[in-house]
Amino acid sequence: MSSITDPPQGSFRLSMLINDTRYRSLTFQAIAALILALSIWYLGNNLIQNLRQAGLNISYNFLGNPAGYDINQTLVEYTSRSTHAQAALVGILNTLLIAFLACVMATIFGVAAGVLRLSNNWLVSKLMGVYVEIFRNIPVLIWIIIIFTIMTAVMPAPRAFRGDEPEATMLLNAFAFTNRGIYVPAPIWGPGSLVVVLTFLASIVGIFAYRRYATKTLYATGRLLPTFWPSIGLFFVPTILMHFIMGQPISLDHPVLGGFNFSGGLQLGAPLIALWFALSIYTGAFIAENVRAGIQAVSKGQSEAAGALGLRSGRIMSLVVLPQALRVIIPPLISQYLNITKNSSLAIAVGYADVTATLGGITLNQTGRAIECVLLLMLFYLTISLTISGVMNVYNNSVKLKER
Amino acid sequence: MKKTAFYGALTVAGFAASMASAATLDDVKERGVLNCGVSTGLVGFASPNANGVWEGFDVGVCRAVAAAVLGDAEAVEFVPLTTKTRFTALSAGEVDMLSRNTTWTFSRDVDLKLEFTGINYYDGQGFMVPRDLGVSSAKELDGATVCIQTGTTTELNLADYFRSNNISYEPVPIETNAEAQQQYLAGACDVYTTDASALAATRASFEAPGDHIVLPEIVSKEPLGPLVRHGDSDWGDVVRWTLNALIAAEELGVTSANIEELAAAPTGNPEVNRLLGTEGELGAMLGLDANWAVMAISAGGNYAELFEKNIGENTPIGLARGLNAQWTDGGLLYSPPFR
Amino acid sequence: MSDTSNTVAFVRTETIPQMPPPAAETGAIKWMRENLFASIPNAILTLVSAYVIYSILAGVLPWIFNGVWNAQTLAECREILDGTSGACFAVLTERWPQLVFGLSYPASEYWRPSLAFVLLFFAAAPVMFFDLPRKMLIITLFYPFITYWLLWGGTVLIPILAFAGFVAGYLVYQRFVAGSFAAGFFGGVIAAMIVWYIGGFLIPDGANQNAMLRPVASRDMGGFMLNMMLGVTCVSLSIPIGIVLALGRQSSMPLIKWICVVFIEFIRGVPLITLLFVASVMLAYFFPPESSVDLFLRVVIMITMFSAAYIAEVIRGGLAALPKGQYEAADSLGLDYAQAMRLIILPQALKISIPGIVNIAVGLFKDTTLVSVISMFDIVGMIRGPILSSTDWNGVYWELLGFAALLFFVTCYGISQYSQWLERRLATDHR
Structure with missing residues (x-):
């Protein structure tokens, strides 16, 4: 920090390495480099000696060998003959799936709870306060286990649906809630369904185009076009019309009880649901606090000023308060997303096949390649985290207050 | 022992233990305690009772080795290990031996550089289903949801079996036996599969064991045995021959009841004499006392006594000897001669 | 204007006594109207929350109050409950030591971790509350060593030696810090190391065996x-x-x-x-x-x-x-x-x-x-x-x-x- 404008002249003495600010930082860095190199050498040397003594080696060849085990939820083609690398890929995709689902759900929970906590309804705000405190102060592992136990011990087994007078029945004959998961009807894509899907996509583009047009009209002419109902209409009407025009190409495959399990339909496994719900409701409590803090951080003068300009309360929220609150909310929100991704590694407690369970669990156990598996695992999470924080930095720079 | 000040301090403080994998036997003797890796809780094989004292068949093997080496069956530190940590713990020297219903396979023996010192239980993978499911053969399990303990050979066997019979199933991988039990009882899976012995033990702990049946199919060979690190044959010999001594004792009719009498003076049977150290120097060859086998057998009895006390037909687990009978009784137990 | 007010008969000359506010604007009702039923959506929210709270309490309270605290096994507990809803808290009373101290901490030594736990409050208090007398920090200073000894047991020489090392390090640091922080710091570290190294030879082998507190392994x-x-x-x-x-x-x-x-x-x-x-x-x-x-x-x-x-x-x-x-x-x-x-x-x-x-x-x-x-x-x-x-x-x-x-x-x-x-x-x- 301090700088010497007129450095003393003279020959170099050894004590200057410590006492002269010009050299001191070099000295310290040299010492640090030396210590770093020594510790790396020491640890590496121990590793090599230990491995040699145990007769082991570091090799990633096992990734190409058949994994030999089955996975219950696979997003890509996988059989027990696939390789360990493929099993790791299945795990990675499952991790990303649960992380994405939980992020969406946690945001919904969090925003709802955060807004409701500021509500002037006494009972609701207190209830949300209790929710936030309870979920924030109990470890997420305990929550995951509790919710998984609720799933398995309280929900009926598929057996209960059997018989003439079953103990449990399906909802609307289409949804089955069992302790192995939730079965929902799955769409069957008949011929011509592509047209329907394209229509749907086109109508979504249409909604955005209409909204832009409405904004433009507002700025150009001051005329306020209705947006809500036209958007809803655009969302549903063309797709449903096209569905009937094409002769109902998309039909539903209802889950049916057969054999040991429900077959047909789409199954959301109990581990997935338990983990999804537990992560969302736990992280939701943290997000609620962020949302509350964010809204409270917008000074009251802002909404009063907006009110003085004649804006209605909905527009005050959407045009004045929220854009400013988001600047405060989003950075902690993204770090909560990061936490969800990292906490999804607790899937191992409920038997969800994420990357920690496949690569860091079964593959590690079966091959005994502990060092390799743990290193790959850390590399994966590190990549995800650094990517997300990279995105966050870009966002932070883009919303930075541009002071002139 | 105190190689550096740092490790010396840690060792004294009880946080570190020095070990030299070149001579585990010397380390154990110097330490005065045998570190034995066991399962985290499987009734009958290794589980702590309400007082925290470890009991079971695998635990009995640890105690026998401790008695043979140190002369004290209580000088064992039991280290509960999961399926994930067991091999690393052994390789890294955290435990001296592993007696944790571990299947002897080629890759564990050769690739993981472990040394299996014998087989103390011949097992095979079986299936347990609720009686009211009405299933009588594993081939009828098409489409069933199956609970498996992860990290064991069972999930590989399961995949192979269902694949070769061309039937489908849905695996539910579970970390511990306790949770698998919970899942199975709640009906979250139709079938629970693991080693037949563990199935029997699990079934025994149910409230109504009669409501569940073990299917007749045994889909794999699961030779379970104690293991040690590769490359320390002296120590491997100690564990191997302690186990053999237990098996031979049964064959020769040496029990914990009559061992004092038999060991007091040479008997008419020279093999008993060699085993019990009243003749020859087998103990010294192993680097142990002459009465090493006497100590090992008195620790918990011979093989048959250990079996009957922990998992035999009179215990809640109720396993028959089956393959685990002496070769003279039509089983597979066959100790090499003590000569 | 002022003179007319005195003469006109129908104008009041004294203030009328204050009326109580209307029933809907007072007390609990006003509070409820403002805080629970301010608008229709608000009222719906209130009713929904009230129902949620009711259903949670209706499920949990009988279960808790009907709990069984004395039983040896789950079967026995279910027998006592006899089909009614109730908790088996007996598992907590029966397995209490295991839940708190773990599987194999010797039962005769439970007082040691308990004492360490109580001492934790005394050690943490001066750090957490600045108003307390600063002299209490002495407890905090000694706490790690005492606790180590209480929990792990074994010879008392180890914590004493560890403490001696820190004292030596601190003294050396005090001596040299006036000259330069680095000299003081590294001097202190070296002094502590020397004390520990020499002290290591002073602890006799097997000191743990006949120690005052029975040694307990961390596992x-x-x-x-x-x-x-x-x-x-x-x-x-x-x-x-x-x-x-x-x-x-x-x-x-x-x-x-x-x-x-x-x-x-x-x-x-x-x-x-x-x-x-x-x-x-x-x-x-x-x-x-x-x-x-x-x-x-x-x-x-x-x-x-x-x-x-x-x-x-x-x-x-x-x-x-x-x-x-x-x-x-x-x-x-x-x-x-x-x-x-x-x-x-x-x-x-x-x-x-x-x-x-x-x-x-x-x-x-x-x-x-x-x-x-x-x-x-x-x-x-x-x-x-x-x-x-x-x-x-x-x-x-x-x-x-x-x-x-x-x-x-x-x-x-x-x-x-x-x-x-x-x-x-x-x-x-x-x-």
Whole structure:
């Protein structure tokens, strides 16, 4: 920090390495480099000696060998003959799936709870306060286990649906809630369904185009076009019309009880649901606090000023308060997303096949390649985290207050 | 022992233990305690009772080795290990031996550089289903949801079996036996599969064991045995021959009841004499006392006594000897001669 | 106008007594109208919440009050309940020592961890509440050594020796710090090392065997005690490391900054559970071949690294929040880097960061439950392992999980309330 404008002249003495600010930082860095190199050498040397003594080696060849085990939820083609690398890929995709689902759900929970906590309804705000405190102060592992136990011990087994007078029945004959998961009807894509899907996509583009047009009209002419109902209409009407025009190409495959399990339909496994719900409701409590803090951080003068300009309360929220609150909310929100991704590694407690369970669990156990598996695992999470924080930095720079 | 000040301090403080994998036997003797890796809780094989004292068949093997080496069956530190940590713990020297219903396979023996010192239980993978499911053969399990303990050979066997019979199933991988039990009882899976012995033990702990049946199919060979690190044959010999001594004792009719009498003076049977150290120097060859086998057998009895006390037909687990009978009784137990 | 008011008969001359407000605008009704039924959506929300609260209480309260506290097994407990809804809290009374102290901590020695726990309050109080007499810090100073001795037992010479090392280090530091901080610091470290090294020879072999307190191996410790031990140890160790990392990250020396950034970002980028895997399956390979290190110590190392990285980021925030004038003022007084940090910057930066550090500590304490995944028997591990797999208590989930949740809630809620109190207090100091 301090700088010497007129450095003393003279020959170099050894004590200057410590006492002269010009050299001191070099000295310290040299010492640090030396210590770093020594510790790396020491640890590496121990590793090599230990491995040699145990007769082991570091090799990633096992990734190409058949994994030999089955996975219950696979997003890509996988059989027990696939390789360990493929099993790791299945795990990675499952991790990303649960992380994405939980992020969406946690945001919904969090925003709802955060807004409701500021509500002037006494009972609701207190209830949300209790929710936030309870979920924030109990470890997420305990929550995951509790919710998984609720799933398995309280929900009926598929057996209960059997018989003439079953103990449990399906909802609307289409949804089955069992302790192995939730079965929902799955769409069957008949011929011509592509047209329907394209229509749907086109109508979504249409909604955005209409909204832009409405904004433009507002700025150009001051005329306020209705947006809500036209958007809803655009969302549903063309797709449903096209569905009937094409002769109902998309039909539903209802889950049916057969054999040991429900077959047909789409199954959301109990581990997935338990983990999804537990992560969302736990992280939701943290997000609620962020949302509350964010809204409270917008000074009251802002909404009063907006009110003085004649804006209605909905527009005050959407045009004045929220854009400013988001600047405060989003950075902690993204770090909560990061936490969800990292906490999804607790899937191992409920038997969800994420990357920690496949690569860091079964593959590690079966091959005994502990060092390799743990290193790959850390590399994966590190990549995800650094990517997300990279995105966050870009966002932070883009919303930075541009002071002139 | 105190190689550096740092490790010396840690060792004294009880946080570190020095070990030299070149001579585990010397380390154990110097330490005065045998570190034995066991399962985290499987009734009958290794589980702590309400007082925290470890009991079971695998635990009995640890105690026998401790008695043979140190002369004290209580000088064992039991280290509960999961399926994930067991091999690393052994390789890294955290435990001296592993007696944790571990299947002897080629890759564990050769690739993981472990040394299996014998087989103390011949097992095979079986299936347990609720009686009211009405299933009588594993081939009828098409489409069933199956609970498996992860990290064991069972999930590989399961995949192979269902694949070769061309039937489908849905695996539910579970970390511990306790949770698998919970899942199975709640009906979250139709079938629970693991080693037949563990199935029997699990079934025994149910409230109504009669409501569940073990299917007749045994889909794999699961030779379970104690293991040690590769490359320390002296120590491997100690564990191997302690186990053999237990098996031979049964064959020769040496029990914990009559061992004092038999060991007091040479008997008419020279093999008993060699085993019990009243003749020859087998103990010294192993680097142990002459009465090493006497100590090992008195620790918990011979093989048959250990079996009957922990998992035999009179215990809640109720396993028959089956393959685990002496070769003279039509089983597979066959100790090499003590000569 | 004033004169007419006196003469006109129909104008009141005295004020009428105040009427009570209408019933709808007073007391409980007014409060309810404003706070519960202000609008129709609000009223719906109120009714929904009331129903939620009712259904939760209706399910849980009978279950709790009908609980059975005395039974030996689950079957016996179900018999007593005889089909009615009720909790089997008997599992808590029967397995109480296991839940708190773990599987194999010797029962005759339970007083030792209990005493250590009580002492923790005395040791933490002077750190947490600044109003208490500063002399109480002496308890804090001695606490680690006393607790180590209480928990692990063995010869009393070890904690005494460890303490002697710290004293020697401090004396040397005091002697040399006037000259230069680096000289004082490294001199102190070397002095402590020498004391420990020489002292190591003074402890006789087998001193543990006939010690006053029976030695207990760390793998015999478990239950909630293990969570507390890990939480307290790792948080206290990670604060100094976190400070060093935060200073290193702000350093102007590129190499040191680079090392700290890589370390912090690496640790923060991976889940704690992978670090625990490292502790359980990998770390053993990095120690010298002729020794093996206790799992407890390995886990402490990894969790400490984990929380140090997070604490470093909190402290960095505190450092960044200080006005630049503080740094410049320190420089203009002619203080060198160590003096400026020690006397000017850190006291202020740490004060700002305390609430953040407390939050990290709460999170870390909750995360100590993850050690159950690597087969350590902390409270969650005890529940999921030995207790639920025992024949007697196979199937009592809610009582056990609820108990664990309650313990954590009480501890963490307490700490977070403290943190809020502290925040308020520190905030007023600035005005």
